[in-house]
Amino acid sequence: MDDGGDSRRDLAAGLDSKEYCLSDRDIVEVVRTEYVYTRPPPWSDTLPTIHVITPTYSRPVQKAELTRLANTLLHVPNLHWILVEDSQRRTPLITRLLRDTGLNYTHLNVETPRNYKLRGDMRDPRIPRGTMQRNLALRWLRETFNRNNSQPGIVYFADDDNTYSLELFEEMRSTRKVSVWPVAFVGGLRYESPKVNAAGKVYGWKTVFDPHRPFAIDMAGFAVNLRLILQRSQAYFKLRGVKGGYQESSLLRELVTLNDLEPKAANCTKILVWHTRTEKPVLVNEGKKGFTDPNVEI
């Protein structure tokens, strides 16, 4: 049994506590308890801002996903959350959620056109989900920040159902052009990863699915320096005609070459982000007319 990091705790009853506490091995770092509970952390003048771009769409688990993602982001200093709804208008649910988090955020929306030829409510399947929303965020960044203004920033695309360690955000903060790292649970593998040589350069991709893609990497596996986004102002995710798995390449090929990629996460040997997916809840007991009060937000 391990308790709070020190199993000797359990021996304490019966030991001379003074003797126990005076041991050098018990020297502890002092914690500023008020800092632990400051949400989000105080803004720093020296840290580059991380602009996290999250496309989102309405479905039963949406509020839950964004709640737990926000709980993660609230630990990260100098974070700016750009949440882009796939909707005609910014919804009250997201407006309230963002306000209540206390995070530094920008709330955007753009609706992916629907394909009415399919079942009435289907989005156009030729446009991969989230593409228009990510592109809108890139456009917003380019309209908001002047490329000559040296406000250091990093851009990261974070879908609302993945899982992110806090360490990941600190790894990406030092991105000079484009940095990369492994991602768990993609491509049918425990993880996909860039291949890094002894000189610390990326030379290929450790994937089973189409490793010869220009950038065989998941959306969650890279970050881009804001300066590069502003300089290459025409670089966007390709909207149509993109083969499955080539979305990321469609942007990255306009920004960087393989040689310029910066491997993070201990030369791409640590997993700091997981491509988790949430089950669609079965709301079978709602019936046709709805069992629960529709005014209660979930």
Add this chain to the structure above:
Amino acid sequence: MATAPRLHGPTSSLSTSWCHCWGCSAPCCSSGSPVTAPGCCRALSGAWPSSRPSCGTGLGGGGPKTGGGPETGGAPLPTIYVVTPTYARPVQKAELVRLSQTLLHVRALHWVVVEDAPAPTALVGGLLAASGVPFTHLHAPTPPEIRRRPGDPPWLRPRGVEQRNRALQWLRDMRPPGEAAVVYFADDDNTYSLRLFEEMRSTRGVSVWPVGLVGGLRFERPLVAGGRVVGFHTAWKPERPFPLDMAGFAVALPLLRARPAARFDPAAERGYLESSLLGGLVTPAQLEPKADNCTQVLVWHTRTEKPKLRQEEQLQRQGRGSDPRIEV
């Protein structure tokens, strides 16, 4: 202004953020002032104060304290013991990491993680130590005849029973009598808002609130009139004594101590696990409604998809699987 960004909460190693004096787990005081909070045994300056309070003092009704923060003026908050059963599967680490990120925001919280395993694992132990959340790491293996097999449907047998009961045993045996605390059973794949924890902190017996995305509904909830629970809004087995989800209630620790026989019944029929515990503690009329008279959804019964690992399995059959030393 702060310069170095912090990882994983207060420090990157849990053992350095808690005072190890005499078995308590209060954080030591900050800002260079001498010891002020009960339970603290070392001052920032490094000098032992002349009258050092042992962590035993002030523990009547105390326990692991994070008291002494500037906002509370030194009055200790009831600790919330979050009990999380967990088992090894590919998404385990991801689930626990993101749950820890929520829990790390909640003051006066102690995480009791109970592995369904014959021994504590390095994966969970390392994760807990790095999380920054005060924790206790237990284990209790599910007996083989009850354990679910891969491919068994999720509703076959209740899960997590032995593990939650192990946590109850630890709480009853190891926490000081009279400690004001609240126990909450939080599975590792659900989603919890921060507000939920503040709602449950004032639990005197058993408190309840709505749960989203459960029972085939958008949410299930207790029905409240005049500040009392008068029924339950649920479509699945509404005849249960307590038609609630595990995530929909919390129990005051003193009540658990007053009813030493109360535990989860491993033989409980599907859906009756919660009732098997609560029936030994309170009647439905005694339930304390939270979340604005049970009108707000502050917790969701999310479930995570099993990741597709077909290419991994293929490679492993060829002897070319991914490096197992790289922890996922």
